[in-house]
Amino acid sequence: QQQVKQSPQSLIVQKGGISIINCAYENTAFDYFPWYQQFPGKGPALLIAIRPDVSEKKEGRFTISFNKSAKQFSLHIMDSQPGDSATYFCAASRNFNKFYFGSGTKLNVKP
Amino acid sequence: KAGVTQTPRYLIKTRGQQVTLSCSPISGHRSVSWYQQTPGQGLQFLFEYFSETQRNKGNFPGRFSGRQFSNSRSEMNVSTLELGDSALYLCASSPLRRDREANYGYTFGSGTRLTVV
Numbered sequence: 001q002q003q004v005k006q007s008p009q010s011l012i013v014q015k016g017g018i019s020i021i022n023c024a025y026e027n028t029a030f031d032y033f034p035w036y037q038q039f040p041g042k043g044p045a046l047l048i049a050i051r052p053d054v055s056e057k058k059e060g061r062f063t064i065s066f067n068k069s070a071k072q073f074s075l076h077i078m079d080s081q082p083g084d085s086a087t088y089f090c091a092a093s094r095n096f097n098k099f100y101f102g103s104g105t106k107l108n109v110k111p
Numbered sequence: 112k113a114g115v116t117q118t119p120r121y122l123i124k125t126r127g128q129q130v131t132l133s134c135s136p137i138s139g140h141r142s143v144s145w146y147q148q149t150p151g152q153g154l155q156f157l158f159e160y161f162s163e164t165q166r167n168k169g170n171f172p173g174r175f176s177g178r179q180f181s182n183s184r185s186e187m188n189v190s191t192l193e194l195g196d197s198a199l200y201l202c203a204s205s206p207l208r209r210d211r212e213a214n215y216g217y218t219f220g221s222g223t224r225l226t227v228v
Contacts, residue, residue, distance in 0.1 A: 043219030098167050101153055
């Protein structure tokens with residue numbers, strides 16, 4: 001059973017546009033929801049994370065929106081840049097136990 | 112500050128062989144977790160070690176095993192390799208589980224790319 005479902009699988013956005021990636025989870029016991037960014041040949045790197053008691057968290061151009069009742073959360077990348085082109089993974093964990101990752105979204109920002 | 116170091120970066124093995132991968136966590140990090148990344152299954156949790164003890168285990172067969180040494184360095188071993196074991200194996204370290212949020216979660220290494228032929 002897939003604990004975290006992520007969409008879309010791939011995304012093409014023009015430079016300056018908004019990139020939106022969505023995730024849904026099943027287990028209501030999850031209490032930590034990070035987003036990771038991965039470039040080719042590198043391991044994932046933490047981008048931003050949120051706890052379920054907060055509906056939104058913003059760090060620079062990156063915003064997480066969290067909907068606890070719908071069991072959904074999303075990553076918004078404002079003013080997308082070519083350097084943001086990477087694969088993005090959402091994840092969820094309970095008490096920082098093992099992380100369940102989404103299947104990934106390959107973002108391509110066109111110049 | 113040095114990051115998480117995984118060696119080797121690339122490996123090619125023959126079906127039926129065994130392989131050992133190494134992970135050196137960030138200095139001071141005592142927790143090491145291993146993940147398998149494949150195009151089809153994504154990132155899947157293998158196991159976590161803390162203070163030389165396995166704290167958690169994913170749903171992988173017994174051919175996958177690991178250990179952690181007193182200096183927090185960790186190794187994982189895969190015996191009787193199968194073609195389906197071809198993947199990027201990632202190691203992630205963190206200080207203590209409860210510090211993962213304050214210290215921005217896991218820090219991943221660049222992985223070991225294992226190809227089984």
